[in-house]
Amino acid sequence: xxxxxxxxxxLNGLAGASTLFLLAVGLSLIFGVTRxxxxxxxxxxxxxxxxxxxxxARIGGxxxxxxxxxxxxxxxxxxxxxxxxxxxxxxxxxxxxxxQLLATFALVLIARDAALAIWGPEDLLGPRAPGLKGAVEILxxxxxxxxxxxxxxxxxxxxxxWWMLTRTRFGVLIRAATEDREMVGALGVNQAWLFxxxxxxxxxxxxxxxxxxxxxxxxxxxxxxxxxxxxxxVVVVGGMGSIPGAFLAALIIAEIKALCIAIGTVHVFGFDFxxxxxxxVVEFLVMAVVLIWKPLxxxxxxxxxxxxxxxxxxxxxPPDKAAKIFxxxxxxxxxxxxxxxxxxxYAVVLMIDILVAVLFAASLHFIMGPGGMHSFGHAAYxxxxxxxxxxxxxxxxxxxxxxxxxxPLLAAAGALLFGWxxxxxxxVYLAMLxxxxxxxxxxxAFQWDEVTGGSNGIIGLWPAEWLNQKAAYYYLTLALTVxxxxxxWRVLLAPFxxxxxxxxxxxxxxxxxxxNVFNYQWMAFVLAGTVCGVAGSLFAFSKGTIxxxxxxxxxxxDGLVMVLLGGVQTLAGPVVGAALxxxxxxxxxxxxxxxxxxxxxxxxxxxxxxPLGVAGSVKRLLRRREVAA
Amino acid sequence: MSLLxxxxxxxxxGGVRAVSEVGFTVExxxxxxxxxxxxxxxxxCFNMLNGQLRPDSGSIKLGGVSTIGLKPRRVWxxxxxxxxxxxxTFGSMTVRENVQMALLSHRGRxxxxxxxxxxxxxxxxxxLLARVGMREQAERPCSVLAYGDxxxxxxxxxxxxxxxxxxxxxxxxGMAPKERIxxxxxxxDIVKSDSIGVLFTEHDMDVVFRHASRMIVLNRGQLIxxxxxxxxxxxxxxxxxxxxxxx
Ligand SMILES: Nc1ncnc2c1ncn2[C@@H]1O[C@H](COP(=O)(O)OP(=O)(O)O)[C@@H](O)[C@H]1O
Ligand SMILES: [Mg+2]
Numbered sequence: 091x092x093x094x095x096x097x098x099x100x101l102n103g104l105a106g107a108s109t110l111f112l113l114a115v116g117l118s119l120i121f122g123v124t125r126x127x128x129x130x131x132x133x134x135x136x137x138x139x140x141x142x143x144x145x146x147a148r149i150g151g152x153x154x155x156x157x158x159x160x161x162x163x164x165x166x167x168x169x170x171x172x173x174x175x176x177x178x179x180x181x182x183x184x185x186x187x188x189x190q191l192l193a194t195f196a197l198v199l200i201a202r203d204a205a206l207a208i209w210g211p212e213d214l215l216g217p218r219a220p221g222l223k224g225a226v227e228i229l230x231x232x233x234x235x236x237x238x239x240x241x242x243x244x245x246x247x248x249x250x251x252w253w254m255l256t257r258t259r260f261g262v263l264i265r266a267a268t269e270d271r272e273m274v275g276a277l278g279v280n281q282a283w284l285f286x287x288x289x290x291x292x293x294x295x296x297x298x299x300x301x302x303x304x305x306x307x308x309x310x311x312x313x314x315x316x317x318x319x320x321x322x323x324v325v326v327v328g329g330m331g332s333i334p335g336a337f338l339a340a341l342i343i344a345e346i347k348a349l350c351i352a353i354g355t356v357h358v359f360g361f362d363f364x365x366x367x368x369x370x371v372v373e374f375l376v377m378a379v380v381l382i383w384k385p386l387x388x389x390x391x392x393x394x395x396x397x398x399x400x401x402x403x404x405x406x407x408p409p410d411k412a413a414k415i416f417x418x419x420x421x422x423x424x425x426x427x428x429x430x431x432x433x434x435x436y437a438v439v440l441m442i443d444i445l446v447a448v449l450f451a452a453s454l455h456f457i458m459g460p461g462g463m464h465s466f467g468h469a470a471y472x473x474x475x476x477x478x479x480x481x482x483x484x485x486x487x488x489x490x491x492x493x494x495x496x497x498p499l500l501a502a503a504g505a506l507l508f509g510w511x512x513x514x515x516x517x518v519y520l521a522m523l524x525x526x527x528x529x530x531x532x533x534x535a536f537q538w539d540e541v542t543g544g545s546n547g548i549i550g551l552w553p554a555e556w557l558n559q560k561a562a563y564y565y566l567t568l569a570l571t572v573x574x575x576x577x578x579w580r581v582l583l584a585p586f587x588x589x590x591x592x593x594x595x596x597x598x599x600x601x602x603x604x605x606n607v608f609n610y611q612w613m614a615f616v617l618a619g620t621v622c623g624v625a626g627s628l629f630a631f632s633k634g635t636i637x638x639x640x641x642x643x644x645x646x647x648d649g650l651v652m653v654l655l656g657g658v659q660t661l662a663g664p665v666v667g668a669a670l671x672x673x674x675x676x677x678x679x680x681x682x683x684x685x686x687x688x689x690x691x692x693x694x695x696x697x698x699x700x701p702l703g704v705a706g707s708v709k710r711l712l713r714r715r716e717v718a719a
Numbered sequence: 720m721s722l723l724x725x726x727x728x729x730x731x732x733g734g735v736r737a738v739s740e741v742g743f744t745v746e747x748x749x750x751x752x753x754x755x756x757x758x759x760x761x762x763x764c765f766n767m768l769n770g771q772l773r774p775d776s777g778s779i780k781l782g783g784v785s786t787i788g789l790k791p792r793r794v795w796x797x798x799x800x801x802x803x804x805x806x807x808t809f810g811s812m813t814v815r816e817n818v819q820m821a822l823l824s825h826r827g828r829x830x831x832x833x834x835x836x837x838x839x840x841x842x843x844x845x846x847l848l849a850r851v852g853m854r855e856q857a858e859r860p861c862s863v864l865a866y867g868d869x870x871x872x873x874x875x876x877x878x879x880x881x882x883x884x885x886x887x888x889x890x891x892x893g894m895a896p897k898e899r900i901x902x903x904x905x906x907x908d909i910v911k912s913d914s915i916g917v918l919f920t921e922h923d924m925d926v927v928f929r930h931a932s933r934m935i936v937l938n939r940g941q942l943i944x945x946x947x948x949x950x951x952x953x954x955x956x957x958x959x960x961x962x963x964x965x966x
Contacts (some may be wrong), residue, residue: 135851200936227792247891359752402811402860402862403808403862404811405812405813405816405860406811406812406859408835408837411960495869523745580832580833581832581833582835583825583835583836583837584829584831584832584833584835584836585829585830585831585834585836585839586831586832587821587830587831587836588812588816588819588829588836589820589823589824591811591812592809592812594811595808595809595810595811595812596807596808596809596810598771598803598807599803599807599808599809600806600809601771601790601791601792602769602790602791602795602803603792603795603820603821603824603825603876603879603880604793604795604796604821604824604825604880605791605792605820605824605829610829616833
């Protein structure tokens, strides 16, 4: 590695830092003022790049046209943000945090399908900036002029924001709202107006970040999730709500990435270790380290306790007689399915998927509902279970039964390790750390070719002889799922589950009556991870193939949707939600190209109209009847 | 040896001394009132006594054993029950379940993964609830209770591990005057029958003078007076800074 290579990578890092900063700063700003974690921030970024593409295609030939397009695209995205804020977010500022996350995630789904409908599925590379098409020579190496311009744009935007925050009345209000929410009310400011303006500004910045990215990266439909992942990391590392923090974090992450590329492959102890491969995961490593070391991020300040204590939950009761009879009836139907369903062999296949999803969702609900820990990376344990089983079978030549039984232990080990860090945090920070660990697991599965098969994954994972028939495997899945769910329910109704809820309801009181909340949450994390691992192992042998996408963030989010769809406050919620979600996805996805948007609309309805979820709403209805009768 | 012996207790928050060189004792069978205006440092004292805050300096001895550095859950196991100024209960549980939690924890049975929690120690929980006059509400969700009832529930929870010492931070705040007298009368009964010590804070001087065996007065983190109620009432400084501005 030479000095000039290092310098060029350093400059690359600076350009990357500008991009990251623009992508993330709006998210931090919005969170600071509204306390909304806007999952759709990456989508606004993506729309910025698409809109700029369309504009530059028409008027981008001249210098003025190009930069005009960039500004116009940013303004358009900001306007869209204002509309979204007025129509949607206003209604959910007082909703529990989890619902806000979900509502904004619904926007992600809708925005993606809208982009698909408008711009199509192809990648679209915008024209290069007129006047900045060439490269400059730095120490004998070529460096793109446009990237050089970017290096200056990032700090310029930081400076402009800083000026606004410290010198204008609007800025003073933003700072007041970020530091002390009550104060804004006291200043007699129309809070609704302030929130709308800040959301508009934040999305405008995301749009600007996207538009500026146009000449460097093709517009594509994956930018939303990639963008939000990066933005979250930057904001969490910098400290939620801190704008200088966002810049510092962007700089550190981009430079570490650049350094990894500069180092390249290193030969240590007879192994080739590729640092450039680390770039996929380095930001999540940085985030994990920062959160463990400084749980509020580099420049974060403790924010006033969340205003949104979740909705009051009714006491848990064991199932009554009617519920038990209903449960047995469902079980009988499930047992009969392969017999009755011989003419629809697909029903058994779909039912296996549903059962696996039920076990996955029930294990997530265990830590999310009663535990109060909103994991955004539960797919990690699903994936560890799947890979655990797959590796035991392929690398250690174990029989399938043993691999299925021992595979979940890898998930248990993962949960034991990650859980120890995660349960130290709470709220959004916990959500982000779980996500970070899931991304790390994902990238290990994706990159460790020799062991995990890399992006191809592991193939040929077929069940043992006696389970070869789909019906036989179905019965195995049914037994493990029913057993697993009943076990989790039993634990929730046992003292352990009560202690877990106690720690969620009032950590102060729990500690004051001798409960070590940390230990209960940690053990709950491990229990949930293990059961989730069983779901993963079952999944592996039902498909015969596993690839890194079993750990993808999309699966983690699916789990959250399942639990909330069914209702987080009821035991039956995750079961109903997982079944409904999986069935809908299967039925709708085959028929309707825009099923994601449909799902997004369904989530929005859910959040705004049925915040208790399906099972929760039914339960309340039944209770009302009882009272009326 | 006193039940509780506190010496030189000091705690500062960012340079501001919330509690400064405070010392006192609580004997078994005695009710000690800690009074003082808002912000005097009363809650901070309680938080150090039950292990929630670590004092900057000073000593706390419970039956001769130091509790400095112990977490609240350890201090609780040494026989110290606590109620909070702002009630802290388990909102997703029934009234009885709240008490059952303390009983389960006291008996070391919380790690159990199998038995039904709500079927454990029902009779004992109900007996504790009866003691504070909450037996009829045992099945109600804790989240729907009136504030005064929450305070009573907290007392029942605090009694669940048969404590030697009760720390009650404004136990009657938010109650009607009649309720206040009742609750402290009840506490006085418990003190007598179980021979425990109580340290409590209270703004209602009627309650204090009627039930406290002794009282100490805190102002800006410092103890300015102490003794039997009649003595303290006569203290001119106390009259000036506290009783004069009493609300
Ligand atoms: N965690 C804390 N951080 C900073 N200051 C605190 C904290 N807790 C209490 N204080 C300050 O210490 C002083 C005493 O507070 P407190 O003990 O609550 O008084 P009291 O209970 O007598 O009303 C007050 O000035 C309060 O603002
Ligand atoms: Mg107080």
